[in-house]
Amino acid sequence: MTARETALQGMDRTTAFDLYMSMELGDKSWKLTFGNGSQRPSRCTVAAGDEAAVLERIGKAKVCFGLSAAAAVHSCYEAGRDGWWLHRRLREHGVDNIVVDSASIEVNRRARRAKTDRLDGDKLLCMLQRWHAGETRVWSVVPEPTVQQEDDRRLHRELQRLSGERTSHTNRIGSLLMLHNLRVPHVGGRDWSRWWGSHHEQVPPALRSEIEREYARLVLVKQQIRELQAVQSKQVSDNEQPQVAQLARLRAIGIPTAWVLVKELFGWRHFANQRQVAGCLGLVPSPYASGDIQIEQGISKAGNKRARTLFVELAWSWLRYQPDSDLSQWFKRRFGSGGKRMRRIGIIALARRLAVALWRYTEHGEIPAGASLKPAV
Known part of the structure; x- marks a missing residue:
């Protein structure tokens, strides 16, 4: 015992x-x-x-x-x-x-x-x-999450999967056409039907049928994407998604981006401070210090991958559409004169600051300093 x-x-x-x-x-x-x-x-x-x-x-x-x-x-x-x-x-x-x-x-x-x-x-x-x-x-x-909060994630996640399928079908058709040195700028675009009507005879029958089946799947995916995007726009216009509409008022942020940020982060997670916001996104440093060895390993990447990736993309758009904001001016002073590597490092820092600024905007209504809003429709 x-x-x-x-x-x-x-x-x-x-x-x-x-x-x-x-x-x-x-x-x-x-x-x-x-x-x-x-x-x-x-x-x-x-x-x-x-x-x-x-x-x-x-x-x-x-x-x-x-x-x-x-x-x-x-x-x-x-x-x-x-x-x-x-x-x-x-x-x-x-x-x-x-x-x-x-x-x-x-x-x-x-x-x-x-x-x-x-x-x-x-x-x-x-x-x-x-x-x-x-x-x-x-x-x-x-x-x-609540049952409703969990269900609210389905729409934008399905949209992301459909967008990936659309790219896959487009690339597949383009690769099949290259087998016979046929190159089209935009597979499935407005001029596709006319272009395919004048070039399909140059493709063997079996390959032609495969391309047409692939294109039929592409058409279906694009139709479903339009339907889901219409649902998003309608809910925002009907004031059913006030947080999404609030975020979409800022330049550089569209309805799809605002939708993902609200449903994945701001709409149901409650943060006490800016450290929790950055930690949830995995945008926090991960130092390694042992004895005399001190190494900076970059960000932890331990948080919500969808939101983190979106914030990095949004940081680049923020520099373009909000050049006079304090965040953009800080980036230009700190990293603007550096090379590509420094700018890539700096964009992560900007994404972290932008996440905190948007959290304060959705939580307390504080517009990021120097940022401009879209004109009222």
Whole structure:
């Protein structure tokens, strides 16, 4: 018997402990690992998606560890394809569940390390117990969106996927045409039908059919993009998206950009200061200092990738459309005389400052210093 078990002998363990559960979620099965902080963990497997089996196993685990039926249950799983439905179901049944960022989970730094679902479950269980013991920095807990906030992300994310498909179809058609030295400036553009009508005879029948099928898919994708963009514009014009309309008033920011920033960042995340804004985007420095070695590793890139990428693109547009703003003037003084490398470094710094300025604008209505608004329509 260990020293901890000896110290706990004779205590009423039905009220002294809570039940802890970690879940490894797979496509076909879920691996559950239970513990109470003093005894060896207990493991079991249930079919993926079987929430009734999970609740049944929780009840059996309480009996196994000698806990009362009213004992609190704390659980966790890594953010992934299952999303938030399981988190909400567990909360409905009184389980204190959290969803953790898998990239924030500490791992062994050995050259080779054993990795199995069992070891992962044990690791999650140990870290869950440490987190509830007060080690809040042991990992990053993903903030929970509401069902409506989660659903609001679907439109712009689908638009991004469709834009990628449009580029893929366009590039594919252009590559097929080059097999016969046929080059068109804009595949699928306004002059495509006329150009294809005068050149399709130069292409063999099988390749011609493939190009026409590829073009049909391109037409469908472009139609769906127009439909989704129309939905965005209508909601903004009908004043259903006030934050999007507020951001879109600034020059250099259009409705699609404002939509993504609101739905991914400003519309549901609450920040206490500018450091939290930059940290959420992964636009914070990551220094490496050990002894006499001091290296700057660049930004962490640990935040929302969609919003971070968009802010970098927006920073370049800001320089073009808001040249008289304080942010643009700061960039010109600090990096304007440097080469390409310095400007690329500087644009990241500008993106971070711009993110903070837009957060203050959406949160408190403070227009970025020197920035101009679009004329009222």
